[in-house]
Amino acid sequence: MVRLEDNKFYTEAKPLEALPLPAKVYIPLSQHLGKPCLSLVKAGDSVSLGQKIGSVEAHVYSPVHASVSGRVKAIVDWPHPVLGRAKAVVIEADDSCGPQKMDYLPREDIGELTAENIKNIIFDSGIVGMGGASFPAHIKLNPPKQVEVLIINGAECEPYLTADYRLMLEKTQEIIKGIELVVKCLGIKKVFIAIEDNKPEAIKAFRCFNYNICVLSSAYPQGGEKQLIKSVLNKEVPRGKLPFDLGVVVHNVATVFAIYQSVYLNKPLFERVVTVTGSILEKPKNLLVRIGTPIKELIAFCSPLKEEPAKIINGGPMMGIAQYSTDAPVIKSTNGILLLSKKEAAPLPEEYCIRCGACVRECPAGLLPCMINLASERSIWQEAISYGALDCIECGVCSYVCPANRRLVQSIKRAKLEAVR
Ligand code: SF4
Numbered sequence: 001m002v003r004l005e006d007n008k009f010y011t012e013a014k015p016l017e018a019l020p021l022p023a024k025v026y027i028p029l030s031q032h033l034g035k036p037c038l039s040l041v042k043a044g045d046s047v048s049l050g051q052k053i054g055s056v057e058a059h060v061y062s063p064v065h066a067s068v069s070g071r072v073k074a075i076v077d078w079p080h081p082v083l084g085r086a087k088a089v090v091i092e093a094d095d096s097c098g099p100q101k102m103d104y105l106p107r108e109d110i111g112e113l114t115a116e117n118i119k120n121i122i123f124d125s126g127i128v129g130m131g132g133a134s135f136p137a138h139i140k141l142n143p144p145k146q147v148e149v150l151i152i153n154g155a156e157c158e159p160y161l162t163a164d165y166r167l168m169l170e171k172t173q174e175i176i177k178g179i180e181l182v183v184k185c186l187g188i189k190k191v192f193i194a195i196e197d198n199k200p201e202a203i204k205a206f207r208c209f210n211y212n213i214c215v216l217s218s219a220y221p222q223g224g225e226k227q228l229i230k231s232v233l234n235k236e237v238p239r240g241k242l243p244f245d246l247g248v249v250v251h252n253v254a255t256v257f258a259i260y261q262s263v264y265l266n267k268p269l270f271e272r273v274v275t276v277t278g279s280i281l282e283k284p285k286n287l288l289v290r291i292g293t294p295i296k297e298l299i300a301f302c303s304p305l306k307e308e309p310a311k312i313i314n315g316g317p318m319m320g321i322a323q324y325s326t327d328a329p330v331i332k333s334t335n336g337i338l339l340l341s342k343k344e345a346a347p348l349p350e351e352y353c354i355r356c357g358a359c360v361r362e363c364p365a366g367l368l369p370c371m372i373n374l375a376s377e378r379s380i381w382q383e384a385i386s387y388g389a390l391d392c393i394e395c396g397v398c399s400y401v402c403p404a405n406r407r408l409v410q411s412i413k414r415a416k417l418e419a420v421r
């Protein structure tokens with residue numbers, strides 16, 4: 001793991017602020033790992049806030065919900081921040097179709113809910129892993145075997161991002177209630193809340209509760225599941241195995257907060273916190289945003305810009321994805337929008353590998369990035385796989401440490417794609 005300049009100072013002191021209601025939302029039918037949803041609505045339909053608008057018959061999927069009350073304009077092929085393009089339900093906000101804010105009536109029977117009841121609510125609410133992985137949360141709450149340890153991931157190790165940090169500061173009690181629900185679902189007693197030491201205020205906030213707080217020294221990519229388990233429990237998840245195999249489950253703080261909202265407030269997942277940041281923004285912020293809001297509306301709200309962005313990234317600088325269109329909407333896994341200046345985005349000249357071994361030493365997955373890169377450049381995909389390309393978590397550390405500026409992650413991603421064709 002490596003230490004990076006965290007650049008969180010742009011937004012770490014910025015409280016959560018709601019982005020004004022968008023006029024139109026573009027809600028992708030695929031925002032999770034698994035089978036894309038099919039639309040349950042058609043053009044002309046009236047929908048109300050929180051209504052289920054997408055579902056499918058499958059084992060691995062998560063339903064999607066309307067993030068505004070309004071009228072369905074169309075189901076279109078639309079820019080998607082992760083997939084490139086995907087089907088999306090376009091809804092024009094219209095107050096005559098229903099309220100634009102939910103009157104949350106806290107559920108009074110929380111204590112009487114069984115683990116099964118809670119899991120069903122979480123599934124129906126469309127909750128997925130919100131740290132970036134988008135794995136349906138209810139599946140993690142139905143492990144194939146008994147787990148003993150729950151780790152709450154508050155590491156937020158990716159530079160610039162502060163969405164989880166602000167949530168931990170401002171919604172501490174709610175996150176604790178969410179943790180209690182997860183504990184009930186899994187029937188476990190051992191819980192660790194893992195937070196990096198560059199978030200002292202969050203550590204202080206959680207110390208008021210009766211849980212083990214695991215303070216980690218800041219390092220990247222410590223927020224990856226396997227890396228976090230190693231840091232907290234000093235246990236390695238072997239290649240090809242999952243945390244379940246070690247009796248461990250990891251949930252991100254934003255996911256646990258969404259779980260709280262679904263169970264306590266009957267609120268499906270239709271909005272989330274997004275950090276909008278970068279040196280060229282005059283007003284970087286942590287925004288509460290409706291799912292489906294085009295990225296350009298977030299940027300406009302944080303403008304003016306000091307210069308035109310050379311690159312716009314969905315996520316952070318290490319694992320985020322560069323966007324080709326600001327029409328792409330915020331989805332359930334969007335934790336940040338990062339704008340880079342021309343100088344920040346300029347690629348360094350790529351040189352020959354000098355066999356220094358830095359990429360091998362620093363790879364958190366124990367791979368040989370330089371060898372995968374060589375195989376990938378020669379299109380020998382099977383060789384790339386034999387060096388472990390499929391186990392790459394695409395953290396970008398190898399590219400970051402490479403003195404020859406080799407495009408290692410890009411070539412490894414290519415090998416992964418080609419290998420499964
Ligand atoms: S090979 Fe993959 S896992 Fe290893 S450092 Fe590079 S991007 Fe990260």
Ligand code: SF4
Pocket residue numbers: 352353354355356357358359360369370401402403404405406408
């Ligand atoms: S870090 Fe770069 S130069 Fe060094 S071995 Fe890896 S690819 Fe080659």
